[in-house]
Amino acid sequence: MSDLLERLRGRGWRMTAQRRVVAEVLDGDHIHLTADEVHARAVAKLPEISRATVYNTLGEMVSLGEVIEVSTDRRAKRYDPNAHRPHQHLVCAQCGAIRDVHPVGDPLTDLPDSERFGFTISDVEVTYRGTCPHCASA
Amino acid sequence: MSDLLERLRGRGWRMTAQRRVVAEVLDGDHIHLTADEVHARAVAKLPEISRATVYNTLGEMVSLGEVIEVSTDRRAKRYDPNAHRPHQHLVCAQCGAIRDVHPVGDPLTDLPDSERFGFTISDVEVTYRGTCPHCASA
DNA sequence: ATCCTACAATGGACTTTGTCTAAGTCAAGC
DNA sequence: GCTTGACTTAGACAAAGTCCATTGTAGGAT
Secondary structure (H helix, E strand, C coil), X not given: CCHHHHHHHCCCCCCCHHHHHHXXXXXXXXXXEEHHHHHHHHHHHCCCCCHHHHXXXXXXXXXXXXXXEECCCCCCCEEXXXXXXXXXXXXXXXXXXXXXXXXXXXXXXXXXXXXXXXXXXXXXXXXXXXXXXXXXXX | CCHHHHHHHCCCCCCCHHHHHHHHHHCCCCCCEEHHHHHHHHHHHCCCCCHHHHXXXXXXXXXXXXXXXXXXXXXXXXXXXXXXXXXXXXXXXXXXXXXXXXXXXXXXXXXXXXXXXXXXXXXXXXXXEEECHHHHCC
């Protein structure tokens, strides 16, 4: 059973077939689906689910902090259910493969006060880009 | 006279009124305009310039390495003429204001081999998010 | 078990951002 | 001052996402 689903249920989320399906589709590690991919997989399980519902549901999961929105390429947003553990992303510039990574240290400490322009910084997003082993050997 | 324009001229770029206007619009520090904003400002100087030309011209500047493409929000790409000096971005989550910042240290060294999954990493992109002084006092 | 009602889902129109193409225009070399 | 290939144009098209009026339903109340 889906961890994600459990967590959502525990928050008094009204449970519907559509929401269940979206949560099931998203469950797992190194999952970074676009909204359209989520929709495609959801349709396989529940043919009448609409695109708008998928967008709404993903948006709510993000608001609840149970799913993270990631923009690794400049096209569609991707949704990452691994919201517990802070992590960053490593992206293959050729095939677009994405891995979750856990750098050591805190990038926040790398930004001196003089470079903060009076901002209160709450979050840092890091994206590493390169070539994955598969594309490198091709 | 525009620095950017000088550099482009020096590369044997065929100079046209449209390209000149786009380069002029982009010149400066902490400039991070969307393609549409560039178009709007370009139209003010040269009413008959088309959207496609603005997109083409920006794309060429990016290919030439004279302008950097930035995706700080999840909407339109932004164009940053400060391509000389490596830098990262600091974004206000409320008003969207963007500043160029220069963190100390190299985020690449923070990623242990065990977290590289065999990738050859070529680039790191860091986005700091927070609240700017103006929004904080509102 | 059934009813209510607020919340959720639907689908289709609309918006935003960006790309493509065919035809016309023009900068720069000769 | 020609010629030519590169540049520009307008508008059609596409992808990703939002909005809204209508219909459906989960889950508490009876």
